[in-house]
Amino acid sequence: MGRTCDYPGCSNKDVPGSCHGFHRFPVTDVALRELWLVALGFKLDTKLAKMKKLRVCSAHFSEEDYVSCPGHRKKRDLKRSAVPAPQFCKMNVQGNMIVV
Ligand SMILES: [Zn+2]
Numbered sequence: 001m002g003r004t005c006d007y008p009g010c011s012n013k014d015v016p017g018s019c020h021g022f023h024r025f026p027v028t029d030v031a032l033r034e035l036w037l038v039a040l041g042f043k044l045d046t047k048l049a050k051m052k053k054l055r056v057c058s059a060h061f062s063e064e065d066y067v068s069c070p071g072h073r074k075k076r077d078l079k080r081s082a083v084p085a086p087q088f089c090k091m092n093v094q095g096n097m098i099v100v
Pocket of ligand 1 (some may be wrong): 006
């Protein structure tokens with residue numbers, strides 16, 4: 001049960017009690033979804049049907065990518081313009097992006 005994050009190399013699972021939120025691809029926003037594809041290292045001609053199934057966990061977004069909602073860490077919403085960190089970047093424990 002529970003699906004795994006589709007970010008390459010990430011094995012976070014969407015299971016009850018997980019500290020990670022899971023986000024759907026912004027399929028309706030063509031420009032934004034291309035940025036997501038690039039960040040994940042997917043081809044730009046990835047089929048829409050496949051894109052709709054992709055999920056990216058909260059480990060690839062920084063604090064600034066979220067609409068702040070104190071007290072509801074798990075239910076936070078991504079900003080509409082948020083893009084996952086590219087593959088060569090990682091978040092450190094403070095939620096800052098670092099190049100690895
Ligand atoms: Zn992930």
